[in-house]
Amino acid sequence: MYPITLNLRGRRCLVVGGGAVAERKVQGLLAAEAKVSLVSPDLSPALRELAQAGRIGWQQRAFVPEDAAGAFLIFAATNRPLVQQAVLRAAQEAGALVNVVDMPEACDFQVPAVLRRDGLLLSVATSGASPALAAVLRARLEREIGPEYAVLARLLAALRTPLLKLPLSGPAKKMLFQKMLDSDILQWLRDGRKQRAAAHVEAVFGHLLPVGRILDALPDAPWTDTNP
Ligand SMILES: C[C@@]1(CC(=O)O)C2=NC(=C\c3[nH]c(c(CCC(=O)O)c3CC(=O)O)Cc3[nH]c(c(CC(=O)O)c3CCC(=O)O)/C=C3\N/C(=C\2)[C@@H](CCC(=O)O)[C@]3(C)CC(=O)O)/[C@H]1CCC(=O)O
Ligand SMILES: NC(=O)c1ccc[n+]([C@@H]2O[C@H](COP(=O)([O-])OP(=O)(O)OC[C@H]3O[C@@H](n4cnc5c(N)ncnc54)[C@H](O)[C@@H]3O)[C@@H](O)[C@H]2O)c1
Structure with a gap:
């Protein structure tokens, strides 16, 4: 298995089936801002709500191979082996990436257990050996990696964008970020000591960047008048 993160924003993704497993896959796709269409004669209550709210498109009927046309990525999440096979064939013919939820060996990709902290993604995969173990490890990460990591990631991104425009060598930039992270900054953020x-941040980047202005522009501002 080769891990990548896919940009699905605005891409058409198809989910076939409307049960608990389809629901989980749809939630992941919506979190990635994909354009989700779903084909199934029926829907779980949560999927029904999403369809009624217009967050997913729903064709209330059985799958037909033409449904695969134009999809970037397809999940076969029905409880019928023959339908699963038909979705696999149609997806391959349409050139879409396909996941058949009960045939790990036929999948172009498998879905890991994911912890999201804004844009920071931590994912756990077991190559299909034990999704339950992946879920347990994800829950462990959830306890250890708190929201302060999202704040730190936003802060680093806000510094990095202008820093990349400066005529500094790669190793020099790397050293700055190491200096930034080689501190108790996570603890300070966790304790609200902004x-x-x-x-x-001023000590590390102040001679290169307008740190005050950058910090003020962050959604987590103010950085100057909370717990010192
Ligand atoms: C991670 C997660 C992501 C998600 O789905 O969003 C995910 N499964 C999750 C939960 C889960 N799935 C199952 C259980 C019951 C316990 C158990 O059986 O272990 C639980 C536990 C629970 O419900 O808590 C049953 C199950 N899963 C698969 C099969 C078919 C088979 O193995 O043949 C069967 C047997 C069905 C049957 O009994 O017939 C197959 C796959 N499931 C995968 C992903 C892919 C491999 C990922 C990897 O391990 O690398 C893969 C290959 C394909 C795919 O779906 O992409 C999500 C956890 C989310 C979270 O909590 O964070
Ligand atoms: N990969 C995973 O994470 C995972 C986890 C648990 C179970 N599974 C497997 O996934 C499958 C689905 O599980 P579930 O709990 O969501 O099942 P479910 O019975 O709740 O849902 C199946 C859905 O498929 C729909 N369906 C049936 N025939 C269809 C057709 N011709 N076209 C379109 N939709 C059709 C049904 O209407 C229903 O909405 C099972 O085979 C199960 O063994 C996979």
């Missing part, structure tokens, strides 16, 4: 964190 002023302490801001002072550290």
